[in-house]
Amino acid sequence: MSAGTGATAISPSGNDYSELCKKAVESTLNNRALVNKTNELGLLIYGDVPLDQLAEFFVALIEFTRNDPKYQTLRIKNDLNITHAVVQAFLAWRLSLRYSKKPKAPENEKEETSQETSAPSLETSVQSLDTSEIEEELGYENEPEAPVVDVPNVTNAFSKEDRKLIISKIASMDFPLKLKMLLFAIKALDPPVSEVIEIVKDLTDKGQVSYSTLNLFLSEPRVNSERLWPEIVPQAILLGTITAEQIERYATRLGEGDRKRLKENIEDTERWAMRKEFHSEAFARLTHRDGPPDPPFDVYRNNVIQLMNGLRHRDNTKVVIENGQAIGVFRACVEKRIKGETNDEQLIDLIAYILKYRPNLKNAIVAQLGKSNQQHLINLVRNHDPRNPRKNITPHGNDVDLHSAREGCLALPQKISVTVIDKLPQLKILCHALDKAAESDYPFVGLDAEWSPFNARSGASVLQVGLHDSVYIVDLDTLRNGSKSKDIPEIIVFFKKLFGNPKLYKIGFSFGEDLTQLRSTSPNCTDLYHPVSLVCIQSVFFDLVDKAHDTIGNELSGLLAPSTEGFVPCDQIAILEAQLKDPNFFTQDIFRTRDKLQNLLAEYKERDIIRLSEKHEDILSKDIKRMGLSAVCARVLGKPLDKSEQCSVWDRRPLRKSQLRYASLDAYCLLMILDKFKDFCAAKNINLNEILDKQPKYSCPYPLFFSPPKI
Structure with missing residues (x-):
């Protein structure tokens, strides 16, 4: 395929880049060797352009491809066209220069390229990658290393004017949201964020900014950690779909006054959805664009209704797993099954979950099972019919002792009872037990939550509450089943008893994400936003070791369990040392630069020191954080947890016995660790309560449209 001959590319300064643009398009279409290597494509397209003309040529090339209808109708992959490809190639090339030295093209490269006798189709010539994939593809895999020349100061090679030209062009273009192209440009060009905000604000005032740019501004902390202009949210809502999750994440970074103004602005967008003339006036005034609103009023109104339902927590629909993600997760689970890392029950759970939400993937699942000779599961899938309950895949019960454990793993003590709470009246029993614990000489509760890793809005499915002699599995999914409201009074009362009682020490492990998932189940429960006496056992461990080192030295007998495993040095240390000693060692992989490999080597050596120290009774405090x-x-306890159920499907009922065993121990082991800390502190005369009371508090702003229920 050849580039069009009618298009021209003359820059504002008068430079004619038409021939260069035609060559760039032909290079994109005709080089099979550059599929999936966007930085090499960038080198081929832009490498010979003088630096002082590079920004101007980049903009001219974009206009060249956009002005030719042929390039806009052809699709390279999915919804991506050749304009997206040349932008990706440019940014990938510039990013590769930031992280490594510049390779010279092999002498025979042009000869090999010219010997291509037939051009590949546009569909297969250039593959589109999202930002993370582009960064991972910056290496020259399976090719000999190229000679190296130094490129001085490539990070700041562009002048401020050239950066503005490039960023302005990218920020004015709509890209598929998953590409996050403007964020990629920020990484590649390394401008000050304030400079990017100024450019985008100027484009917005001129009516030239794209929806994908404003969407990214609301989503990316790298950008919105700095203060943005107040109208950005209604402007983004007028131009496309914005989710409640985006708004809430953005709002958490705002002060009280800015949050109040944001809420007022969002309420204005709701008012504009009432009448077409309101919408038209607001669109013209805020987006600074001429002509009829795009998207039109009906689309805008539906977007606002969906947004407000989310912000007011009226939307109980689940965002289920996408087709591509579903197959990827399933393939990984099958591979784990072959290795013996999972069992049939877990695989069947995942199959049932996928077929429930994505029945169109039935044949793909059968094909994947066929590759691994899972014939017994193939028959199960083929007979599955979601319209006929008799032919549904039913949960397989597994008769597992809740107090048993896999060899070498920690087990729940036999004396600990396990109770499943799956009826609302049963919560009163648990609330009474919490009140009793708070007034006892053991006011500690171990907490953990489980949710489906395959569902973006699942919320917590299970909350485990460990007390001194028992564990309660609170089945939140079953308790909420059939309720139209997320705010169920009995659950709100229970959460208040648990998280609102300062006398009750709640022991979790990195419990912030658990709180987020719990808030999704009860979004208007005040105590989930400002829980009291909630501490992280990892942080307590760190502070306790620091305190012990300061007061009694490095002898931590009674706190740590020496490892019983033989010490085997990390085999990567010798490999990395050999690579780094070689003066000719070179890689284009930005994640394996010489500096990063040196840091990795130091980390491996430190881990070996730590593992050696496990033979003794001491530990480095900083290693606890990892x-x-x-x-x-x-x-601390001498045995690890069995994590085989960590990525289970937690919103399928009934839960399997092995899931209950896993969930129970995840909560109770926190108390087992705490008990070890208590015994050690008593023996060494260390005040554990003082350490607990100094732990950082968990706190989160209330949602914008927070409305606490009257209980």
Whole structure:
């Protein structure tokens, strides 16, 4: 395929880039070797352009491809066209220059390129990658290393005027949201964020900014951590779909006055959805665009209704797993099953979940199972019919002792009872137990929550509450089943008893995300936004070791469980040392630069020191911050947790016994760790309560349209 001959590309300064643009398009279409290597494509397209003309040529090339109807109708992949491809190539190339030295093209590269006898189709010539994939593809995989020349000061190679020209052009274009193209430009060009905000604000005032740019501004902390102009939210809503989650995340960074103004602005957008003339006037005034509103009034009104339902927590619909993600997750689960890391019950749960929400993937699941010879599961899937309950995939019960454990893993003590709370009246029993614990000499509760990792709005499905002699599994999904409101009075009262009682120490592990998921189940419960006496056991562990080192030295006998495993040095240390000693070692992979490999080597060596120290009774405080709950259990209690159910489907009922076992221990092990801390502190005369009381508080602003229920 050849580039069009009628299009021209003359810059405002009078430079004619038409021939260069035609060559760039032909390079994009005709080079099979550059599929998925956007930085190499960028080098080929832009590498010979003088730096002082590069920004101007980049803009001219975009206009060249946009002005030719042929390039706008052809699709490279899905909804991406050649304009997107040349922008990606430019940014990937510039990003590669920021992180490494510039490779010279091999001498025979042009010869090999010219020997191509037939051009590939546009569909297969250039692959589109999202931002993370582009960054991962910056290496020259499976090719000999190219000679290296130094490129001085490439980070700031562009003048401020050139950066403005490039960023302005990208910010005025609509890209698929998943590409986050403007964020990619910020990474590649490294401008001050304030400069980018100024450019985008200027484009907005001129009516030239794109919807995808404003959407990204509301979503990305790298941008909106700085103060934006107040009208950006209604402007974005007028131009496209904005979600309640985006608004709430953006609002958390605002002060009280700005939050109040934001709420008023959003209420204005709701008023504009009442009448077409209101919408037209607001669109012209705020977007500064001529002509009829785009999107039109009906689309805008539906977008606002959906947004306000989300902000007022009236939307109980679940955002389910996408087709591509579903197949990817399923493929990974099948591979784990082959390795023995999961079991049939977990695989069946996942199959049932996918077929419930994505029945069109039935044949794809059968094909994937066929590749791994899972014939017994293939028959199960083929017989599945969501319209016929008799042919649905039913949960497989597994008869598991809740107090048993896989070999080498921690187990729930036999004396601990496990009770499932799946009826609202049962919550009164648990509330009474919490009141009793708060007044006892053991006012501690272990907490953990589980939710489906495949559902964006699932909320917490299960909350585990561990007391001194029992564990309660609060089945939130079943308790909410059939309710039209998220704010169920009995659950609100329970949360208040649990999170609102300062006498009751709640022990969690990195519990911030758990709170987020719990707030999704009861968005108007005040105590979930400002819980009291909630501490993280990892933070307590860190502070306790620091305190012990300061007061009694490095002898932590009674606190740590020495490892019983033999020490085997990390095999990556020798490999990295050999690479770094080689003066000719070079990689284009931005995640494996020499500096990053040196940091990785230091980390591996430190881990070996830590593992060696496990033979003794000491630990480096800073290593605690890298530990997960299972690692803390291993270091303090002598055995890790069995995490095989960590990524289970938690919103399918009934829960399997192995899920209940996993959930129970995840909460109760926190109390087992705390008990070890208490014994150690008593023996070493350390005040544990003082450490607990100094822990940072969990706190989160109320939602914009927060409306606490009257209980």
